[in-house]
Amino acid sequence: xxxxxxxxxxxxxxxxxxxxxxxxxxxxxxxxxxxxxxxxxxxxxxxxxxxxxxxxxxxxxxxxxxxxxxxxxxxxxxxxxxxxxxxxxxxxxxxxxxxxxxxxxxxxxxxxxxxxxxxxxxxxxxxxxxxxxxxxxxxxxxxxxxxxxxxxxxxxxxxxxxxxxxxxxxxxxxxxxxxxxxxxxxxxxxxxxxxxxxxxxxxxxxxxxxxxxxxxxxxxxxxxxxxxxxxxxxxxxxxxxxxxxxxxxxxxxxxxxxxxxxxxxxxxxxxxxxxxxxxxxxxxxxxxxxxxxxxxxxxxxxxxxxxxxxxxxxxxxxxxxxxxxxxxxxxxxxxxxxxxxxxxxxxxxxxxxxxxxxxxxxxxxxxxxxxxxxxxxxxxxxxxxxxxxxxxxxxxxxxxxxxx
Amino acid sequence: xxxxxxxxxxxxxxxxxxxxxxxxxxxxxxxxxxxxxxxxxxxxxxxxxxxxxxxxxxxxxxxxxxxxxxxxxxxxxxxxxxxxxxxxxxxxxxxxxxxxxxxxxxxxxxxxxxxxxxxxxxxxxxxxxxxxxxxxxxxxxxxxxxxxxxxxxxxxxxxxxxxxxxxxxxxxxxxxxxxxxxxxxxxxxxxxxxxxxxxxxxxxxxxxxxxxxxxxxxxxxxxxxxxxxxxxxxxxxxxxxxxxxxxxxxxxxxxxxxxxxxxxxxxxxxxxxxxxxxxxxxxxxxxxxxxxxxxxxxxxxxxxxxxxxxxxxxxxxxxxxxxxxxxxxxxxxxxxxxxxxxxxxxxxxxxxxxxxxxxxxxxxxxxxxxxxxxxxxxxxxxxxxxxxxxxxxxxxxxxxxxxx
Numbered sequence: 001x002x003x004x005x006x007x008x009x010x011x012x013x014x015x016x017x018x019x020x021x022x023x024x025x026x027x028x029x030x031x032x033x034x035x036x037x038x039x040x041x042x043x044x045x046x047x048x049x050x051x052x053x054x055x056x057x058x059x060x061x062x063x064x065x066x067x068x069x070x071x072x073x074x075x076x077x078x079x080x081x082x083x084x085x086x087x088x089x090x091x092x093x094x095x096x097x098x099x100x101x102x103x104x105x106x107x108x109x110x111x112x113x114x115x116x117x118x119x120x121x122x123x124x125x126x127x128x129x130x131x132x133x134x135x136x137x138x139x140x141x142x143x144x145x146x147x148x149x150x151x152x153x154x155x156x157x158x159x160x161x162x163x164x165x166x167x168x169x170x171x172x173x174x175x176x177x178x179x180x181x182x183x184x185x186x187x188x189x190x191x192x193x194x195x196x197x198x199x200x201x202x203x204x205x206x207x208x209x210x211x212x213x214x215x216x217x218x219x220x221x222x223x224x225x226x227x228x229x230x231x232x233x234x235x236x237x238x239x240x241x242x243x244x245x246x247x248x249x250x251x252x253x254x255x256x257x258x259x260x261x262x263x264x265x266x267x268x269x270x271x272x273x274x275x276x277x278x279x280x281x282x283x284x285x286x287x288x289x290x291x292x293x294x295x296x297x298x299x300x301x302x303x304x305x306x307x308x309x310x311x312x313x314x315x316x317x318x319x320x321x322x323x324x325x326x327x328x329x330x331x332x333x334x335x336x337x338x339x340x341x342x343x344x345x346x347x348x349x350x351x352x353x354x355x356x357x358x359x360x361x362x363x364x365x366x367x368x369x370x371x372x373x374x375x376x377x378x379x380x381x382x383x384x385x386x387x388x389x390x391x392x393x394x395x396x397x398x399x400x401x402x403x404x
Numbered sequence: 405x406x407x408x409x410x411x412x413x414x415x416x417x418x419x420x421x422x423x424x425x426x427x428x429x430x431x432x433x434x435x436x437x438x439x440x441x442x443x444x445x446x447x448x449x450x451x452x453x454x455x456x457x458x459x460x461x462x463x464x465x466x467x468x469x470x471x472x473x474x475x476x477x478x479x480x481x482x483x484x485x486x487x488x489x490x491x492x493x494x495x496x497x498x499x500x501x502x503x504x505x506x507x508x509x510x511x512x513x514x515x516x517x518x519x520x521x522x523x524x525x526x527x528x529x530x531x532x533x534x535x536x537x538x539x540x541x542x543x544x545x546x547x548x549x550x551x552x553x554x555x556x557x558x559x560x561x562x563x564x565x566x567x568x569x570x571x572x573x574x575x576x577x578x579x580x581x582x583x584x585x586x587x588x589x590x591x592x593x594x595x596x597x598x599x600x601x602x603x604x605x606x607x608x609x610x611x612x613x614x615x616x617x618x619x620x621x622x623x624x625x626x627x628x629x630x631x632x633x634x635x636x637x638x639x640x641x642x643x644x645x646x647x648x649x650x651x652x653x654x655x656x657x658x659x660x661x662x663x664x665x666x667x668x669x670x671x672x673x674x675x676x677x678x679x680x681x682x683x684x685x686x687x688x689x690x691x692x693x694x695x696x697x698x699x700x701x702x703x704x705x706x707x708x709x710x711x712x713x714x715x716x717x718x719x720x721x722x723x724x725x726x727x728x729x730x731x732x733x734x735x736x737x738x739x740x741x742x743x744x745x746x747x748x749x750x751x752x753x754x755x756x757x758x759x760x761x762x763x764x765x766x767x768x769x770x771x772x773x774x775x776x777x778x779x780x781x782x783x784x785x786x787x788x789x790x791x792x793x794x795x796x797x798x799x800x801x802x803x804x805x806x807x808x
Binding site: 016017046163172216228230232237238239240241242243244245246247249250251252253254261262263323327328330331332333334335360361363364367368 | 420421450576620634641643644653657665666731732738765767768772
């Protein structure tokens with residue numbers, strides 16, 4: 001299979017029992033890697049033992065699954081052989097073209113991050129050619145690292161800060177990159193252009209613990225804008241056109257300050273990076289090309305030094321963010337909120353406010369209070385989630401890998 | 405199969421290919437009833453012709469599908485026999501225990517409403533025994549009507565204005581009925597207690613056109629409270645605990661009037677029935693037990709007579725509702741909004757405001773403007789949707805009916 005030739009749409013109508021059963025067996029191995037036997041697969045899928053065993057044989061021959069010795073549990077009789085995902089088979093390449101940094105990473109079939117590289121650079125000062133050249137350079141280095149690690153990159157995915165048309169592999173609008181109706185297949189080599197999505201969506205897929213548990217959660221990613229990825233039952237919910245999660249433009253106050261989107265009082269005007277900087281009295285562009293991390297680190301330094309304006313700005317941002325998230329939970333009834341992007345770095349001040357708002361304003365809180373968690377990964381989250389989405393596709397349709 | 409013994413949870417792990425294939429074939433018949441042949445089923449499902457044909461034979465023998473003559477399309481060769489859903493087989497019973505009325509209805513396998521009865525009565529003045537007696541009386545009449553029509557009621561579903569625990573078939577909290585932790589299986593006879601859900605959720609399932617098209621939409625139901633049902637790809641999205649759609653408590657203004665939920669400035673305070681009545685200067689209880697319909701009819705009469713206070717109240721309610729719905733669309737990216745409950749009766753004044761707000765405030769509007777539609781059914785919508793949910797279960801797992 002050629003890298004980058006990732007299928008963009010699943011046909012839910014056609015039935016291919018072999019593909020379905022291979023995927024089902026592989027998913028069970030993935031969810032209990034190293035802790036599951038052929039007999040367990042048969043029991044959990046409802047397939048008969050010989051069918052389950054022959055599916056596993058096919059996955060082993062194809063380099064996706066390996067036998068790892070005896071299953072650890074105590075049971076009468078001969079111990080069963082445990083099955084695990086291979087970490088030297090297919091891998092996914094993730095690329096994130098953010099406003100103020102570019103990141104690439106490689107994730108193997110087990111979901112482990114095998115390579116990552118983040119370059120801080122404010123794209124707003126660069127031409128499209130310069131941006132594309134940087135992606136190519138970083139991608140070539142990731143390919144070389146994967147080869148050196150004996151991994152086979154079987155697809156790639158690109159995160160962008162904007163609205164995308166996944167089916168046409170086109171960036172509809174990424175204002176801060178100056179991209180509009182850009183078909184990535186026409187500007188990037190085949191080993192880079194693959195799945196395409198908004199960075200908050202891909203970032204949501206970077207959470208290892210929650211995804212593994214097939215949890216439903218809202219991942220909110222604070223950047224210059226504020227975006228969210230909605231994960232339902234372990235799968236990204238993209239909406240009708242792929243535009244879901246525009247939490248940054250939910251209205252906090254109809255009479256509030258104007259927003260570039262044309263509305264007034266949007267969440268971004270209160271809890272976005274620039275709004276927090278302004279409220280804290282920190283210049284939004286400290287005159288360098290340091291990008292988001294040092295700026296946010298500066299805010300965190302001031303908060304740790306108990307600077308009153310900074311603490312007040314973070315408290316206010318956390319309250320407004322928390323109230324908006326509580327509204328989202330009232331609409332969607334999700335059990336978890338994950339704070340990513342700048343909210344991860346500012347979590348000591350933001351998270352308690354969000355927790356308080358959610359606890360008091362989510363209607364179901366008396367019966368089940370949602371948890372507020374801090375994201376596992378920082379700026380590399382969208383690239384990791386992008387690479388993971390390639391792996392999800394392999395697990396969702398192992399035949400594509402087995403036939404390659 | 406005993407009426408009321410409806411399975412409450414689908415096990416998504418176990419694979420039963422026969423059950424899956426029967427459901428797939430039946431769903432294709434349902435989506436193109438009278439317009440589809442055995443060969444079409446094979447082509448659309450990817451099953452081979454003899455498998456598809458034997459599945460159809462089983463559905464015919466089981467009384468779910470019938471042959472209706474030749475398919476209408478022009479094609480070379482012998483015309484194929486068309487397949488259609490039977491309208492004299494299984495049917496669902498829907499019951500809606502609303503604050504100011506009780507409704508029952510019977511829906512057959514084709515989705516057609518075969519019987520309905522709505523009794524206007526303000527439950528708030530009655531004991532639980534009186535409410536339950538009324539449900540039983542109405543349900544017995546519906547059973548008799550179904551029998552007279554040679555339909556077999558194969559399950560029932562109850563809509564309530566509150567929070568439910570579907571798995572435990574328990575009404576967690578329905579404040580206006582005075583119900584708390586009420587197990588419907590303990591207070592209602594077996595031929596009534598079945599699936600349980602919030603009335604806005606079931607109302608969303610009453611929309612025939614959109615559901616048939618497996619569309620994704622937000623159905624907003626204006627009552628004394630304001631609830632919403634979220635339908636994704638033709639299926640109700642219930643959230644982690646079944647509490648999704650609490651749109652009535654999204655914040656319009658953090659400094660707005662207090663809400664009984666403990667927050668301030670909730671949507672219900674601006675666009676709920678009592679809020680509209682108050683703003684229009686209409687007494688919320690005209691001193692009779694007429695219930696919601698006559699009160700809303702009174703508002704509509706005043707609006708038609710161009711009463712300035714009423715027109716201003718409706719414009720304001722429509723604007724606030726529209727802005728909130730635009731926010732929901734920005735989060736969920738849905739293509740359609742359906743206005744149900746009192747918004748259906750007040751649509752001439754509410755809908756244009758909602759359309760305007762959605763068109764200007766939904767971020768994706770320049771590329772795809774969501775449609776704002778008026779609900780097909782009025783107060784009977786939750787009961788019809790409840791009955792439809794029983795039918796959905798038959799189509800989702802025909803083996804349960806075939807084995808009964």
